[in-house]
Amino acid sequence: MAIACNEHADGFQSANHERKSTLTHALDNPFWSSLASRHRDISIRSGKAARYPPDYAPFLGVADTAGVAEADLQALVGSGETVYLLGVAASLSDAWQLEIDQPLTQMIRTSPIDLDEGTDIIELGLAHREDAMALTALVYPHFFRSRTMELGRYFGIYRDGRLAAMIGERLGTDEFQEISAVCTHPDFTCQGLAQRLLGMLTNDNLRRGRTPFLHVSRQNTHAISLYERIGYTHRRNIDFWSLRRKSADA
Template sequence: MSAENPASPLDNPVWGSLNGAHRAFAEYAGSGAARYLLSANPFAALADPEDPAAWADLAALVGPGQEVWLTGLLTPPAGWETVAVVPGVQLDGRAVRVEHAPDAVRLGPADVEEMTALVKLTEPGPFLPRTVELGTYLGIRHEGRLVAMAGERMRPPGWTEISAVCTHPDFRGRGLAARLVRAVAAGIRDRGDLPFLHAAAANTGAVRLYESMGFVLRREPVFIGVRSPKAQRDDLRNTL
């Protein structure tokens, strides 16, 4: 990387998270691969996606014939199977106006069942039983019912990703998502980090909302599901 274009933690956010703030949620193999605990986040990362040794470490970490998700600008080597490709956007939120939301409530492990139900209904992205432990999650309730939420996921050095932004269909059009994004971003800024987020490129409505709030397109990564090479077995031949 040249001095004119220095590396950023956002270039490899999963790796930065797993070797920093989220080390307690990480599993490692060698010096080239890491992944989140499967109960917290489906993503893994490579120290250097162009290094064959890092891919070998990842294969050892996940086991033969297993699926794992990666993000970035990468091409799997021979033997790996690509099973899903989701074009995405990465948005820089340093210019977003932040504002705490007094009516938002902190969500935790006791709320996971409700949070999971809302995610299944609205499909903002993966949300697993321990995802809520990765950072601060805020929600808005109406008559006790969780109707909107947003929270924190990856935490590369100096940055925190805003994730799981969703609103129940019956409560859309009221600005709840924007309020929660600003509130989560306020907490991120309070501790000295900068907010960013990812979205599927096809989710144009969400991308337009984020851009209207001040998020700026930084790059267009790909979310890619890959399957590790199957175990090699010697041919077994009967001998007489």
């Protein structure tokens, strides 16, 4: 419905701009944003810090760089354990080891993709979990855990009884959805499977009113080229840290 009054229209545009700025800021601290909203019910929290249960993901988020008490992190991270932070890291004592794990590129898509999705994409469930675990262990190691698939929806394409390619949803808020675990078995590369899956899930989230985004290593130029070809654009560079709580006898 059109707004006839310019004063009201300007007020609406100002409020809408402020809302978009707030929502975009959520992507600067993705772990915390997701743990404080979409995944709040499964988060383990202490003060201004929260983490995923280890069987979901080894990720921890903090509200900001300065306001997190070290006691809160001690309540969440066991002695000798390593967790990962994205975008925002805490300032800690030498009882912790914080290192850049890898620099990432955060990419985003705000409009639908004109792409033939095909008819062989299926939603993956518990019956497909072992296949998904095997594929991610082969080409997407480290961060995919036994219950990661419960963080969102996952989809795949089978060829000759094998999971040839898959994709899924991981971090998210009401407004944004991270697309993750985009991977293809080495026996089925160069067939456009990942591109079809990415197009399908991108368009589906846009229809649901959620803006899709993803993270990719800045060294993975092949994946970045794929995402750029399908219309994803660079939003920002974002640091990915490993954080280890030193053991008492270290």
